Amino acid sequence: MEPIALAVIGGTGVYKLAALDDVQTHDVETIYGAPSGPVRVGLLNGQRVAFLARHGEGHSIPPHKINYRANLAALKQLGATRVLALNTVGGITDNFGPRVLACPDQLIDYTWGRISTLSEEAGSEVLHVDFGHPYTPSFRAKVLAAAKAKGVVMQDGGCYGATQGPRLETNAEIARMRRDGCDLVGMTGMPEAGLARELGLEYACLAIVANWAAGCGEAEEITMAEVLANVEAASAGLPTLVGELAKG
Template sequence: MSERNRSRADVGIFGGSGFYTLAEQAETVEVATPWGPPSGPVSIVERSGLRVAFLPRHGPGHRLPPHRVNYRANVDAMRRLGVRALLSPFAAGSLRPEIRPGEFVVCDQLVDRTWGRESTFHDEFADGPVHVPFAEPYDPALRRIMLEAAAATGVTAHDGGTVVVVNGPRFSTRAESRWHRDAGGHVVNMTQSPEAPLAAEAGIPFAGIALVTDYDAGLDEDPDVEAVSQEAVFAVFEANLHKVRELIDASLPALAAALGPAGPGAGTVSES
């Protein structure tokens, strides 16, 4: 394989809390970007006829808190590798009793409550204004593939839901959690923005898959439900990490069929 092809990938995956590697045997590539280095080296594996690029968004050893992740570099690294679909599994707190720990939500909307993050590639409009449509932050075709993969693996995945993205690294107060729920939120997370808007600017179809680890600050309906703790999040995620891997593996054949062959003029999943 040529050096150029070795630095190419079809599908990108961002690993989240507790999800730091995709496979034991993988090629490792360093990707330079104008925005600085991404969170770490990118590992690439061959799966289902696809080259799959994996990058842990928090870096080795989870050294980067959510407000310090270089999201621009991470997304641009995937763009430079040529990925045509970007999967973003993430840990999330549930805001609703019917969405339970251990279940998934294949999100269709988000509300950005973060601040101070570099959330666009356009620091200036050198060639005129660039305002990217963002009414649908998650690619519908990619969402469908992930839902079908969930059904095939037998995991519970809710079809649609709004993720409220908070700045972190602290968790929400009870008042904030209630506010997010009353405003229409289903789950809460700290990293989906600016990942999703940057992917939109980069022209990469994007899917956010929440693995529910907790009930955020608790449930008004059940006073016995404790507020989230870091230990609980990591314990639940670790116990369910095999489901994340199974879901990704099950999605790859459909992604391969949707993406088609790589090379000049190759389509994205949305065009299938």
């Protein structure tokens, strides 16, 4: 099987990579079950790039029901070694307002009840991976370099707080997250990042800020129309960025 230069996992509002040519569809089964949907593999700037919609291509899977293990295992089975995770998030602190692209360097996990390790089944190896830097530093550097090379404005760093969902957070919960040091809030950052580390995949997050989190900014109510419009605007440079990153 030909190697895959880059695998991309799309979040809310990003259900395909339209820039891919010669797309082949792979329905993959893993030891953890089926992923969220088919993996689309195509060419971008002459490089093989894989794409998987985290919530399914029709956004039918809520955050707590995603089979994160199967998603990552499917990409690895197809030959991926590097995963760029696109996460639609809310902004908490001043530098992370709507339509900002950010490449966070830290995270805090507030989720519960999700299968969060490859060590879940009886008899499986007990894995104690180093997770001090939850996103692969060398891969993060390449994401930032690709953005700079293509003129895509990106916020370097920040802390992603992963919440349970699918409901949005209360004002008090966001205030607590701000005190904890979170800059961004999303629902799918974990256990995905931890599982990627256990699988030995290089992994980085590209956070797409769709709205201010509860109690931040001026909007009193967050609407899906607003979220999707902001995601579309912030994602305009993604094909160019992914194509540059796939080069190596």
